[in-house]
Each structure stands twice: as structure tokens, then as C-alpha cells.
Amino acid sequence: MSFVKEFAKGLWKELPPFRLVLGLCPTLAVTKSAADGLGMGAAVIFVLVLSNAIISMVRKIIPKKVRIACFIVIAASLVVAVELLMQAYAYPLYQSLGIFVPLIVVNCIILGRAEAFASKNPVHLSIADGLGMGIGFTMSLTFLGALREVFGAGKLFGATVFGPDFKPFTFMVEAPGAFVCLGLILGAMNYLAIWQSKRKGLPEPSLAASCGGCRACSIGESKQIMQEG
Amino acid sequence: MAKEATAPTLYTVAAPPHWHCGRTVTGVMQQYILALVPAAVMAVVYYGLPALRVMALSCATAVAVEALCCRVMDRESSVDDFHAVLVGLLLAFLLPAMAPWWLVVMGSALAIIIGKMFFGGLGGNPLCPAVVGWAIVALSWKTQADPDAMVLSTMLVNPLTQLKYLGLEAAGQVSLTDMLLGRQLGGLGATQVLALFAGGFYLISRGLLRCYVPLAFLAGVLLAGLAFSLADPGAQPGPLFHLFTGSVVLAAFFLATDPSSSPVTRPGMVAFGLTAGVMTVLIRVYGIYPDGTPFAVLFAALFTPVFDLLRPKPFGAR
Numbered sequence: 001m002s003f004v005k006e007f008a009k010g011l012w013k014e015l016p017p018f019r020l021v022l023g024l025c026p027t028l029a030v031t032k033s034a035a036d037g038l039g040m041g042a043a044v045i046f047v048l049v050l051s052n053a054i055i056s057m058v059r060k061i062i063p064k065k066v067r068i069a070c071f072i073v074i075a076a077s078l079v080v081a082v083e084l085l086m087q088a089y090a091y092p093l094y095q096s097l098g099i100f101v102p103l104i105v106v107n108c109i110i111l112g113r114a115e116a117f118a119s120k121n122p123v124h125l126s127i128a129d130g131l132g133m134g135i136g137f138t139m140s141l142t143f144l145g146a147l148r149e150v151f152g153a154g155k156l157f158g159a160t161v162f163g164p165d166f167k168p169f170t171f172m173v174e175a176p177g178a179f180v181c182l183g184l185i186l187g188a189m190n191y192l193a194i195w196q197s198k199r200k201g202l203p204e205p206s207l208a209a210s211c212g213g214c215r216a217c218s219i220g221e222s223k224q225i226m227q228e229g
Numbered sequence: 230m231a232k233e234a235t236a237p238t239l240y241t242v243a244a245p246p247h248w249h250c251g252r253t254v255t256g257v258m259q260q261y262i263l264a265l266v267p268a269a270v271m272a273v274v275y276y277g278l279p280a281l282r283v284m285a286l287s288c289a290t291a292v293a294v295e296a297l298c299c300r301v302m303d304r305e306s307s308v309d310d311f312h313a314v315l316v317g318l319l320l321a322f323l324l325p326a327m328a329p330w331w332l333v334v335m336g337s338a339l340a341i342i343i344g345k346m347f348f349g350g351l352g353g354n355p356l357c358p359a360v361v362g363w364a365i366v367a368l369s370w371k372t373q374a375d376p377d378a379m380v381l382s383t384m385l386v387n388p389l390t391q392l393k394y395l396g397l398e399a400a401g402q403v404s405l406t407d408m409l410l411g412r413q414l415g416g417l418g419a420t421q422v423l424a425l426f427a428g429g430f431y432l433i434s435r436g437l438l439r440c441y442v443p444l445a446f447l448a449g450v451l452l453a454g455l456a457f458s459l460a461d462p463g464a465q466p467g468p469l470f471h472l473f474t475g476s477v478v479l480a481a482f483f484l485a486t487d488p489s490s491s492p493v494t495r496p497g498m499v500a501f502g503l504t505a506g507v508m509t510v511l512i513r514v515y516g517i518y519p520d521g522t523p524f525a526v527l528f529a530a531l532f533t534p535v536f537d538l539l540r541p542k543p544f545g546a547r
Contacts, residue, residue, distance in 0.1 A: 167331075167370055167373070168369075169335075169369050169370075170368060170369040170370070170371075171365050171366075171368050171369040172369075174368060176365075176368075180343065183347075
């Protein structure tokens with residue numbers, strides 16, 4: 001039961017880029033097209049699931065003081081693996097993602113999930129968490145990529161959507177368009193959350209962007225407890 | 230506001246001060262629009278009815294979109310303060326007279342939505358709304374938003390494009406008098422230099438516009454232009470060329486002075502104007518855009534919070 005719960009929370013309730021507002025570097029930089037977003041998401045799923053699994057396995061051996069370094073080493077080895085795999089089997093994708101493949105190492109989601117979840121939970125739950133978060137991340141990136149590609153280039157996964165008279169809204173595939181789109185989606189998510197809780201008669205939820213309900217505060221708290229203890 | 234009063238004797242008491250000079254947002258906006266009228270008339274004289282079409286469409290879209298936004302945001306409609314009309318008019322001034330209708334509609338709608346209403350309406354915008362709308366459409370549809378590519382049925386030339394692609398000699402065919410009178414190609418109202426000067430001075434003389442930003446902006450353009458022309462007189466035009474071309478005068482008096490995106494302190498305003506002015510010339514000389522004035526205004530507006538830190542020492546402070 002809790003396996004399903006940990007898996008499902010990454011799909012909507014704690015959707016990484018739009019609820020936790022984590023992992024924004026690839027979210028903004030590689031979503032020029034839906035295919036790029038999907039490829040980036042797949043790479044992140046691979047790294048996230050394996051790093052969560054490995055970190056969860058070795059969590060009792062890692063000394064508290066050097067845990068961040070250990071997490072980074074594990075994530076970095078996995079990223080190198082994914083980079084080499086991509087070069088071997090998906091070279092065009094590797095070329096279009098460019099520097100952002102190695103940059104998965106410093107993606108906040110990897111470290112965030114390792115610190116907040118995998119280092120405290122058993123292996124099977126960590127895998128579920130990684131899988132859910134990874135799939136949520138992929139969904140978000142593909143959605144944002146599709147949105148920007150449709151309006152910015154008039155295409156979806158490379159196929160033309162609009163007629164020949166459509167003048168592409170190039171702003172959307174430029175860098176500022178990414179920020180505006182992200183802001184719009186965050187706003188829409190907040191609006192949905194307010195609407196839902198209003199319908200259920202609940203008090204207003206804590207929102208992304210202002211606080212996010214991201215549990216980052218609980219990370220800080222646990223850190224304090226650790227320092228005090 | 231439409232809620233029923235709970236008690237029968239409930240009097241509305243406005244917050245103090247209870248007397249004021251009679252100046253209202255609506256009144257100020259109307260004066261701004263009045264100051265833009267000469268340039269609008271000149272634009273119709275030079276470009277004919279297409280210019281009027283762009284201006285009317287832009288203003289109408291801005292008002293409609295703002296009314297719609299207010300409806301969606303569940304707040305009292307703010308279109309009666311004429312700010313939307315002003316934004317629409319300023320945006321139209323930056324566009325070519327032959328701009329396609331969808332470009333005008335998109336620019337005007339985005340100026341109001343992204344430039345103004347996202348930040349809570351008038352007074353909350355960190356950037357000048359009209360410039361935001363222009364920047365988005367100019368980035369997206371380079372050809373359709375470019376006066377050189379759109380206005381073909383005219384004898385006017387754009388001195389800035391001539392300078393960029395053909396050199397100083399080609400730019401010299403437009404005399405300073407022609408530039409002053411608006412006989413140059415550009416955004417439909419942005420190039421009516423004399424009319425815009427008249428409007429700007431009218432606002433300053435009525436006390437509706439403080440002179441620091443415009444004067445510092447013009448000074449920045451003149452200084453930077455002078456520096457470049459002294460450094461390389463063979464390839465760079467004189468400072469007055471930079472002052473009278475493109476949308477410099479419009480930006481100095483109407484775009485950079487946008488109340489909520491420009492600093493409030495006197496030293497801050499001067500620094501803001503100088504930055505925008507110098508940036509204008511830098512973009513023209515080194516950038517890929519023939520006229521970077523609106524981008525310079527956006528750039529300077531990003532630093533407004535920093536310029537606001539330049540404030541006079543309070544009396545008695547240590």
C-alpha cells in the first residue's frame with residue numbers, strides 16, 4: 001500500500017518541477033521540444049531510480065558528515081553511465097540535450113530525493129519514490145516541451161500541427177518564453193489546488209512558489225535536529 | 230463591493246487626507262494621452278489610415294483584454310482609468326503602420342496580460358507594459374514587427390537601418406530637419422520627434438512628469454553618441470543623429486518614465502535615465518538590432534530596485 005502511495009505522490013501531489021519547484025535547470029533549458037523533454041525525463045528516471053536504490057541500500061554505512069559527497073559520487077557515476085549509453089544508442093538526442101546531460105548530477109531532484117527520502121527509507125520504497133518522481137518529472141517536461149513546441153514552432157514531436165499560414169510564436173521557444181510558461185503553469189496549478197480545496201470545503205492549501213509544501217522545511221528541521229542531537 | 234450592508238446606518242469614510250489637489254489617475258492618464266495626440270496626428274499624416282487602424286486596434290484590444298482580466302480576477306474593472314488606452318497607444322507607436330492585425334492584437338493583449346495584470350494591475354508592473362508587449366512580438370515575428378520590412382509603399386527611409394547595413398554615408402541622406410519633422414521610417418508614432426517633444430514638454434510644464442528621467446535619458450544618449458563619434462568619426466554619426474532617430478524621444482518621455490517601473494528618488498531617476506540612454510547607443514553600435522531603445526528601457530527598468538537605493542540622506546541621520 002505504501003509502495004503505491006510513495007509512487008503516486010510524485011505524479012501529482014508532489015510533481016517535481018511544478019509543485020516542489022525542483023529541477024528547474026533542465027525544465028527551463030531543454031524543453032524547446034516535446035521530444036527533448038521526454039528524452040531528458042527518461043535519463044532522469046534512470047538516474048533517479050538507481051541513485052535512490054543505491055543510496056537507500058548503503059544509507060546505514062554512509063557517515064552523516066560526508067553524506068552529500070557520497071550522494072553526489074553515486075549520482076555522478078550513474079550520470080556518466082547514462083551519458084555513455086546515450087552516446088551509444090541515442091546520439092541525436094545526446095547532441096540536442098548537450099551540456100544538460102552531465103548537469104543531471106547537480107539536478108536538485110536527485111540530491112533532494114536522496115537527502116529527503118532515500119537516506120531514511122528502505123529500498124523498495126525508495127525505488128517507488130524515484131520512479132514516481134521520475135515519471136512526474138518526465139510528464140512535466142514533456143508537457144512543457146509540447147506546449148512550447150506547439151506555439152513556438154507549430155509542431156508536436158516534429159509533426160506540423162497548424163496550417164501553412166501559421167506564423168510561429170518564436171517567443172515561446174526562446175529563453176524568456178520558458179520562464180513565462182513555467183510561471184503560467186505554476187499559477188494554473190495553484191488555481192487548481194485552491195479550486196479543489198474550495199469544492200471540498202477545506203481551508204486554502206499551501207501553494208507552490210510561495211512555499212510549495214515541498215517538505216524542504218522538514219529537511220531543514222531534520223538537519224537542525226541532527227545538529228542538536 | 231456588491232455585498233449587502235449588514236447594518237442600516239453604515240457610512241463610507243475614506244481614508245485621510247480628506248482634501249487633495251483634484252489630481253486623479255484617470256486625469257493623469259488622459260493628460261498623457263492628450264500629450265500623445267500630436268504624434269498620433271503626425272503618424273496619420275505620414276502613413277495614412279493604416280496608422281489609425283493600428284492605433285485603434287491596439288487601444289481597443291488593450292481595453293477589452295483588461296476588462297476581461299478584471300472579470301477573471303474577480304475585481305472591479307479598472308478600464309475607466311484610461312491606462313489601458315495609454316498602453317495600447319504606446320504599443321501602437323512602436324509598431325510599423327502596416328503591421329498585420331494579429332500582430333497588433335497579440336502585442337496589445339500580451340502587454341496588458343503579461344506586462345500589467347500578472348503583477349496586479351496599474352502600479353504593480355516591474356516593466357513598462359507597452360515595451361513588454363513590443364519586445365515579445367518583436368522577438369517572435371521579426372519580419373512583421375519590423376517597419377523596414379512592412380512599410381514598403383513609402384519614400385521614407387530608416388536612417389538607423391541605413392547606418393547599420395550601408396554605413397554612415399547612406400544614413401546621411403536623411404537630414405536632421407527631416408528627422409525632427411518625422412520624415413523617417415520607423416515605428417508609426419515613435420519617429421514623430423518634434424510632436425513627441427511637444428507632448429513631453431507639455432507634461433513637464435503641467436507638472437505631471439518630473440524632468441529627471443527624460444533629461445537624463447537624452448543626456449545619456451547624447452554623451453554616449455558623442456563618445457562614439459569622437460572615437461570613430463569616420464563610421465559613427467554625431468550625437469544628434471542618435472537623439473532624433475528610432476524611438477529615443479518616445480522612450481525618454483513616455484516609456485522610461487512609466488511610474489511603477491522607474492525609480493522614485495532624484496539621484497535614482499538620473500542614474501536610471503543615464504543607464505537607459507547609454508544602453509540605447511551601446512545596443513545600436515554593438516547589437517544586432519538597428520534600434521535597441523525599448524530593450525534599453527527594459528534593461529534599465531530591471532535595475533530600478535537598485536537605483537531606488539540611491540536616496541538622499543534623511544535629515545539628522547548618521
